[in-house]
Amino acid sequence: MKLQRVIQYAQSLLMQSIEKGEIAVDGTAGNGHDTLFLAQLVGVAGHVYAFDIQQQAVEATLERLAEHSVTNATVLLEGHENVAKHVQQEIAGAIFNLGYLPGADHTIVTKGNTTIVAIEQLLQLLKVGGIIVLVIYHGHEGGKKERDEVLHFVSSLPQKHVHVLRYEFINQKNDPPFIVALEKVKHFPR
Numbered sequence: 001m002k003l004q005r006v007i008q009y010a011q012s013l014l015m016q017s018i019e020k021g022e023i024a025v026d027g028t029a030g031n032g033h034d035t036l037f038l039a040q041l042v043g044v045a046g047h048v049y050a051f052d053i054q055q056q057a058v059e060a061t062l063e064r065l066a067e068h069s070v071t072n073a074t075v076l077l078e079g080h081e082n083v084a085k086h087v088q089q090e091i092a093g094a095i096f097n098l099g100y101l102p103g104a105d106h107t108i109v110t111k112g113n114t115t116i117v118a119i120e121q122l123l124q125l126l127k128v129g130g131i132i133v134l135v136i137y138h139g140h141e142g143g144k145k146e147r148d149e150v151l152h153f154v155s156s157l158p159q160k161h162v163h164v165l166r167y168e169f170i171n172q173k174n175d176p177p178f179i180v181a182l183e184k185v186k187h188f189p190r
């Protein structure tokens with residue numbers, strides 16, 4: 001297969017933007033797959049900050065990190081809309097998997113307004129050349145509302161500062177997830 005699947009493509013974007021020793025953010029830790037991926041990408045000299053509002057997700061992520069003897073990540077029981085309270089350093093990249101935690105309560109989902117606040121804060125912290133990847137799941141209750149709010153927001157970002165890409169398979173059934181990637185090309189005025 002030549003066209004990368006959504007998860008593979010998300011990872012290859014992060015691999016392009018993040019280097020060893022840098023800081024990265026997982027906006028939705030969930031079961032910790034992306035936190036682990038980012039922690040391995042930044043290496044022992046780097047650090048990952050991972051956020052989730054569910055205790056179950058924080059525990060699952062900590063467990064996954066421990067299984068792989070990963071110690072360069074901080075997992076916070078905290079909404080990603082508060083990312084700037086915990087991260088003040090420049091970051092090289094971030095990922096969000098929107099939607100609900102697989103195998104848990106499907107009514108606890110990410111929401112457009114808080115996702116947008118988190119993106120705004122991360123865009124300020126992001127290095128030039130850094131990428132924020134959003135994997136947008138929109139098949140669940142509330143998913144289309146969040147999708148539309150996020151798309152409306154990212155479409156209006158100034159192209160002088162951010163390049164916004166949508167990567168999507170358009171002939172698949174059942175609302176497949178798609179990617180929105182934001183590459184910072186110039187710092188914003190403070």
Ligand SMILES: C[S@@+](CC[C@H](N)C(=O)[O-])C[C@H]1O[C@@H](n2cnc3c(N)ncnc32)[C@H](O)[C@@H]1O
Pocket residue numbers: 027028029030031032033034035051052053054057078079080081096097098099100101102108109110111114
């Ligand atoms: C699709 S799951 C993430 C899957 C995860 N990336 C993985 O590798 O398993 C979405 C997660 O976002 C979390 N979430 C919902 N609202 C949040 C918020 N405001 N801040 C941080 N996490 C949130 C949910 O609790 C859920 O665990």
